[in-house]
Amino acid sequence: MDIVFTAATVSYAGRVALHPLSLTLSERRIGVVGLNGSGKTTMARLINGLVKPSGGAVTVDGLDTVKDEEAARGKTGFIFQNPQHQMILPILAEDIAFGLKNRGLDKAEIAARTAAILERFGISHLARRRVHELSGGETQLGAIASVLVTGPKLLILDEPTNQLDLRNRALIARTIAGLPEQVLVISHDLPLLDGFDRVLVFHEGRLAADAPPAQAIRAYREIAAC
Numbered sequence: 571m572d573i574v575f576t577a578a579t580v581s582y583a584g585r586v587a588l589h590p591l592s593l594t595l596s597e598r599r600i601g602v603v604g605l606n607g608s609g610k611t612t613m614a615r616l617i618n619g620l621v622k623p624s625g626g627a628v629t630v631d632g633l634d635t636v637k638d639e640e641a642a643r644g645k646t647g648f649i650f651q652n653p654q655h656q657m658i659l660p661i662l663a664e665d666i667a668f669g670l671k672n673r674g675l676d677k678a679e680i681a682a683r684t685a686a687i688l689e690r691f692g693i694s695h696l697a698r699r700r701v702h703e704l705s706g707g708e709t710q711l712g713a714i715a716s717v718l719v720t721g722p723k724l725l726i727l728d729e730p731t732n733q734l735d736l737r738n739r740a741l742i743a744r745t746i747a748g749l750p751e752q753v754l755v756i757s758h759d760l761p762l763l764d765g766f767d768r769v770l771v772f773h774e775g776r777l778a779a780d781a782p783p784a785q786a787i788r789a790y791r792e793i794a795a796c
């Protein structure tokens with residue numbers, strides 16, 4: 571699916587967080603890196619309409635994130651920096667089913683889809699667990715399942731390995747690598763982006779580099795050293 575930024579800008583209270591950005595993203599694996607406050611999350615939130623452009627436009631699969639807001643949002647799933655905060659119901663299976671309940675599906679269909687997605691991520695044994703009792707890695711997998719059960723074409727993950735130990739980082743890296751969906755990952759965990767198709771480097775609200783991982787990460791290291 572194409573994500574198209576056309577001179578998209580974002581200002582918060584008159585301060586520019588993202589300078590005019592024009593680019594088209596069609597790759598299956600897209601990484602986003604940059605120093606704290608460089609505009610990465612702002613750029614990602616433009617894609618699912620959580621942040622509206624102050625100028626210019628963003629389209630997702632041809633849908634404008636302002637004019638076709640709801641349809642555009644349905645194309646994208648978003649895993650936030652603290653995924654435990656996006657889990658609404660106390661039991662994991664209930665939280666996953668919640669995303670399906672507004673879609674007019676009958677109970678049996680919701681149960682079948684919930685069971686299937688738990689199975690897909692190898693977490694069927696966690697179905698009845700309280701979400702606040704899950705470990706960091708389990709929470710991340712549960713959140714991914716909750717978001718993907720509704721069938722978005724693109725999954726955005728904001729620092730998915732933050733606070734995870736080495737084993738869980740590897741688990742999440744393998745999980746992301748195996749997703750059939752298009753993926754955009756914001757990360758300070760640079761090895762996570764190995765094998766990605768394209769990495770964007772943001773600096774002070776501007777796209778500073780746009781290249782395959784090794785080259786983009788070199789550019790990022792040069793920025794960080796300044």
Ligand SMILES: Nc1ncnc2c1ncn2[C@@H]1O[C@H](COP(=O)(O)OP(=O)(O)OP(=O)(O)O)[C@@H](O)[C@H]1O
Nearest residue numbers: 582583587604605606607608609610611612613772
């Ligand atoms: N809701 C908001 N209101 C005001 N300013 C904001 C808001 N969200 C972000 N900003 C500011 O916009 C700039 C870019 O922030 P953004 O969160 O996009 O950066 P980031 O690269 O994702 O940072 P980090 O790596 O720390 O998550 C920062 O200066 C931030 O303080």
